[in-house]
Amino acid sequence: MAQRTAPRHRVVIVGAGFGGLFAAKALRRADVDITLINGTAYHLFQPLLYQVATGILSEGEIAPPIREILKRQENVDVKLGWVTDVDVAAKKVLVSAPGIDYSVEYDTLIVGAGASQSYFGNDQFADHAPGMKSIDDALELRARIFGAFELADLHEDPAERERWMTFVVVGAGPTGVEMAGQIAELAHRNLPGQYKHIDPRQARVILIDAVDAVLKTFGDRLSTRALRQLHLLGVEVELETKVVGVDATGIDVDTPRGRERIASMTKMWAAGVAAPPLSRKLAAATGVKTDRAGRILVEPDCTLPGHPEIFAVGDMMALDNLPGVAQVAIQSGRHAADQIKRRLAGRETGRKFTYFDKGSMATISRFHAVASIGKVHVSGFIGWLMWLAVHLLYLVGFKNRVTAVLHWFVSFLGRGRAERVATFQQAYARAAVREYGDPFERRRVTAGPDAGK
Template identity: 55%
Template sequence: MTAHRVVVIGSGFGGLTAVKELKRAPVEVTMIARTQHHLFQPLLYQVATGILSEGEIAPSTRRILRDQRNARVVLGDVVEIDLARRVVVSELLGQRHQTGYDSLIVAAGAGQSYFGNDHFAQFAPGMKTLDDALDIRARIVGAFEAAERCDDAILRERLLTFTVVGAGPTGVELAGQIAELATRTLKGEYRRIDSTQARVILLDAADAVLPPMGIGLGRKAQARLEKLGVEIELGATVVDVDHDGLTVAHADGTTSRIGSVCKVWSAGVSASPLAAQLAEQAGAEVDRAGRLKVLPDLTVLGHPNVFVIGDMAAVPGVPGMAQGAIQGARYAAKAIRADLKGHCPPLQEPFHCVERTPFRYFDKGSMATVSRFSAVAKVGRLELAGFIAWLAWLLLHLVYLVGFKSKLTTVISWAGTFATMNRGQLTITDRQVFANRPAEIQPPPPDLAADAA
């Protein structure tokens, strides 16, 4: 009798946890992912601002799963899930590959949402992948470099204005780190510009910073950001973005223009297109963010062997955070193990023989760093702010980093940055800086470059 085939889509928190939870189960696990690494997404902003290297937060999934003999990794972008045939179709370099399954766990995550304005992306990238973080790092450092050689005062001001759209945890953390980068790390490194005069602007359509964490912590985070020099505009909706800046509509009905070359978008998420594909086949629904409305046991309507977890699943009371994906993965893996113990043949209909209790999410709290030695955290009714919250944030993230080497190198990088304010990962390449950039950041023509040399 062939082993029960479990396919896991995605190598994030949910996908990796699901695979590891099935280590001792009598199954063959195939992880299909578009990247060959496990990305620790909460620390992407530290890659974007030069604190950490990409390798420290993205270890190889093959290395992580090397000793798990019942698991294999397939690199590819999943383009189709055929529920009727129980087949997953993935694509790599133009070649398609089909993988059959008996049980399926879909943890494909979510991308950035521009609320119907996808053309904003080329001017204000989101931060969901390593490529995004490296691109943003190049935009930030490239803007300082372009300003250093710029003779036009108006253009120089635009180059030294950094705008972050979205005052959730990612936006707050990124704005705070850009401010510290400008006022502390880069201070004194340029001769024609003063990096400490750079403007960092944080925009949000809501009327508070960090809305999910409550008014009190939001105000404390806002006060700390403002102390760093971050300009915060609330009730501000971005209605247009181009390479020169943004147009903002305010709550009072007025509009204004912000001149800014370097812009980052962290407002809103949109679930993987696979959610809509599954909904169409199963006759299920998706919510406004494109997430699939799953059953209480996290399965797709009419398909008890197909689990959807993490950012793709619309589950009341479960936020789109790592903890939701991890707990969902553990639940799905446990359900599969229980079904197998019920002695269900792999293709029996319906698949599960054991009545499942509904998935229950345990809220372990949320937190966000604001600056060096300062963070906010909320665990149940307990609210923390300042140094204690920052220590809690530090320890929690170290716990969830995968691999001893990643933990060790991250601690070393943090120690160097927090003790000296130096950042060892600000190196960028010409390709990163000048690819798809507006004219003001393009390199000089060859003849001018030669003359300058």
């Protein structure tokens, strides 16, 4: 652990998501000692989580070890642990790891602990509709999705079978749209011919959102195209529809037609994010305000008001209504690093963070994506090629790029899904959480690899 007598400026980074990791990388040549603390040993490339959930990629391909990414960077010390609190007066973070609690002192602190799933006050939904924020979530959804087809095949009762063959995705942002599209592809392209008693093509995939458009932030034109493509895939899209209840066998919704119930054993939640508890703790310790989602209202330079030594980046900061996407996290992380370098060089700091919008994109099916880059709107195959290029560019690690391309090749050109394993542990972990208390509670404090998409 860093000593008080350390000669060099000590930077502690909480979270190795897009914000924290890119901040650390940007400090590669800086004369600082960096401690990077994360709740898992890996960086998570969250935009591809849905591909782990639907059997295209293995978890290793989107979650390379932080140590391996940074192994050539001498000035960084990677530590496993959940940051439970920040002692602002003593300038240290308190950390908890399995069987050991420790603290790390900082001169400058960068907090990029990401976001966790928000059920808008209905946390009881989580048991029946897992979110899409972590590898655990993705593997649990994988087990549920493929398991649903297995169980549908066993049931002779038509109603029971239909329940198992109905998949509901809540939230029509990029994650929800991509999940719904991939489940539809599974049902129509990958799984047919593999079951004796069901036709996977009869599976229903229902995408629900309270707003009046899919991919609403992408603008009317792409939204309309995405909707059309989802319909072509056979996805039923229910807009202006609010979820009022979720239980083991179905979901209750308020639609423009009135209240309805959808019988479904497999629900997933991609509807909202909230800042982790660490955000509110930090706000309380510094007297800084948070927005409704719990994000810290930072100064224009991403520091906390009155605390120029503390930066909040990515999903944890509330600034200019910036969206919770990877690029905001990456750029704000780099901005924080840049401010630190300026400060050490004795140059003026307090520079405003300016977000350069590189655009947003979402794949809807293989060979079909929508992308908006500035005023350019692209959809279809060209959009998909752009999606492919961008994701390859940002996917961390050469090895992962090679194997991911291979798996994409197999999945998109062929009919296979390379990763369909479900473990027993996934089935029992949720029950364990109920019994033992939530191990993720700690993770939610700082989690780490949760940079939005």
